[in-house]
Amino acid sequence: MTSPRINVRRVGSSLAPPLLFGVLFLVAWQTFVRGFDVSTFVLPAPTDIWSSATDQAGHITTAARHSGANAVVGLLIGLAAGVLLAAVAARLPLLGTAVTPLVAALAAMPIVALAPLLNNMYSPLSPLPRREVVAISAFVPIFMNVYRGLSRLSAVHRELMQSYAASETAVLRTIRIPGALPYFFTGLRVASSLAVIAAVVSEYFGGLQDGLGSRITDSVGSSDYPGAWASVLGSIVLGLIFYLGAAVLERVVLGPRAAPVT
Amino acid sequence: MSEPVPPAVELRGVNKTFTVKRGSVDALQDVDLRIERGEFVSLIGPSGCGKSTLLRIIADLLAPTSGDVWVNGKPARRARLDQDYGIAFQQAGLLDWRTVQANVELPLELHGVGRAQRRARAQELLELVGLADFGTHRPPQLSGGMQQRVAIARALAESPALLLMDEPFGALDEMTRERMQNELVRIAGETGAAVVFVTHSIPEAVFLSQRVVVMSPRPGRISEVVEVPLGARTDDTREAPAFYAAITQVREALRGRPVPEAVQVGAAVDAALRDKASGAL
Numbered sequence: 001m002t003s004p005r006i007n008v009r010r011v012g013s014s015l016a017p018p019l020l021f022g023v024l025f026l027v028a029w030q031t032f033v034r035g036f037d038v039s040t041f042v043l044p045a046p047t048d049i050w051s052s053a054t055d056q057a058g059h060i061t062t063a064a065r066h067s068g069a070n071a072v073v074g075l076l077i078g079l080a081a082g083v084l085l086a087a088v089a090a091r092l093p094l095l096g097t098a099v100t101p102l103v104a105a106l107a108a109m110p111i112v113a114l115a116p117l118l119n120n121m122y123s124p125l126s127p128l129p130r131r132e133v134v135a136i137s138a139f140v141p142i143f144m145n146v147y148r149g150l151s152r153l154s155a156v157h158r159e160l161m162q163s164y165a166a167s168e169t170a171v172l173r174t175i176r177i178p179g180a181l182p183y184f185f186t187g188l189r190v191a192s193s194l195a196v197i198a199a200v201v202s203e204y205f206g207g208l209q210d211g212l213g214s215r216i217t218d219s220v221g222s223s224d225y226p227g228a229w230a231s232v233l234g235s236i237v238l239g240l241i242f243y244l245g246a247a248v249l250e251r252v253v254l255g256p257r258a259a260p261v262t
Numbered sequence: 263m264s265e266p267v268p269p270a271v272e273l274r275g276v277n278k279t280f281t282v283k284r285g286s287v288d289a290l291q292d293v294d295l296r297i298e299r300g301e302f303v304s305l306i307g308p309s310g311c312g313k314s315t316l317l318r319i320i321a322d323l324l325a326p327t328s329g330d331v332w333v334n335g336k337p338a339r340r341a342r343l344d345q346d347y348g349i350a351f352q353q354a355g356l357l358d359w360r361t362v363q364a365n366v367e368l369p370l371e372l373h374g375v376g377r378a379q380r381r382a383r384a385q386e387l388l389e390l391v392g393l394a395d396f397g398t399h400r401p402p403q404l405s406g407g408m409q410q411r412v413a414i415a416r417a418l419a420e421s422p423a424l425l426l427m428d429e430p431f432g433a434l435d436e437m438t439r440e441r442m443q444n445e446l447v448r449i450a451g452e453t454g455a456a457v458v459f460v461t462h463s464i465p466e467a468v469f470l471s472q473r474v475v476v477m478s479p480r481p482g483r484i485s486e487v488v489e490v491p492l493g494a495r496t497d498d499t500r501e502a503p504a505f506y507a508a509i510t511q512v513r514e515a516l517r518g519r520p521v522p523e524a525v526q527v528g529a530a531v532d533a534a535l536r537d538k539a540s541g542a543l
Contacts, residue, residue: 154353154355156351156353156355157355157357159318159321159323159349159351160349160351160355162323163321163323163342163347163349164345164368164369164372164373165342165343165345166372170372174357174368174371174372175357178357178359179357179359181359256400257358257359
């Protein structure tokens, strides 16, 4: 197997264009805000956001830790439920055909819209409602992908295993599960990004106010717009950490079968 | 002591009817066939003649609607459970996440053969198919022909007395195909296995086989069995007049009428051109 070592030169050349574009974008933003004297409640300059972010770094990190914890716990619950249900659905085709459209419908639903209702069910100090929103959001892509991966069995492999007189358990172990792994990781990538979005956005609707979402609404409420943007920056970093975490895990497990990180 | 050795395959009065939306299709009608141990037999015929269905019935991947199927003197189902045959398809069907070696070991692993023994056997087989140095590669790193060799090695893993092949070289280019045919003749000779080989290429069937079973469609049945007494196959065989004579004979059988002596050459050229245009047959 090719080692999962990362080719530094290749990563460098693939990182250069987006970095350059990002820097140009920030320069344009800065010039626009300063040049047209845009007021901070409309759009603060990147430098204002950056100084606010460094001033509030401690608070933002603490809030990010809370949101991150919600995202991780919710993601793990969604992951476990998604994999488990997908395994059952793949094993029992009748259940699979009954459940899959329902989960697909769930995907079309704005799940964060459930946040105020779930908040209502628990104490205002409970982190549970946000974690539940995260879990449901993460469940959907995990279930859909793992189910698709496990259900796939090419005609050649089916006939081959039949010629070996292999049991369904042997087919599961030697073909279905290893074949479903890339699907699982595709689901995990989507789910890990969704988890952070769900964790942050669900705080907009009340409940315990200790995460990045509530920092954003609080800052806006007290007219600290650069501060709100600084917390948005924190959410972006948190989302990237989750996405990269999933991508690195995929690379470690799948090796050359993994999809490229970006 | 000297019990008569049962044939590799024996089919008696085999019929297969598929039920489809409107009514039924007779895929096979009254098929009788006996294939001796170590014999190389090709099944050839146009699409829909039931050659692949027949192969799957021998493999007990499909049940006949009526008739008897024996493999190695056992009912087909028993033979499948006992791993009396190895099988290879048009698609190599290798597991991309396993090494070449682990792919060859798959059937042994499923049947509880120990690690050391598996490894030794896989090495032996990879040597047989000329891939001894590729054990640690992954299938996607190999060419189509090499993947098909791995599939053949895998089919031979349990030293079966019968090798079933469903157009295994159908997706390969002509050059690779001829090389693989030479290899297969050698491998079949070395293992002593009987081979049932489904193809729709006339030269391929003639080059490989001792007998070519010609089938016709609607309903699928055996229309003629052509003996190919060409002796040991070498690259020279492909140039031999007897080789072309056998090709003509199989082609006539496929058309269902003899080709007059005078137009044979012209017809052979025609057919050769048509073969080229449509890949085969």
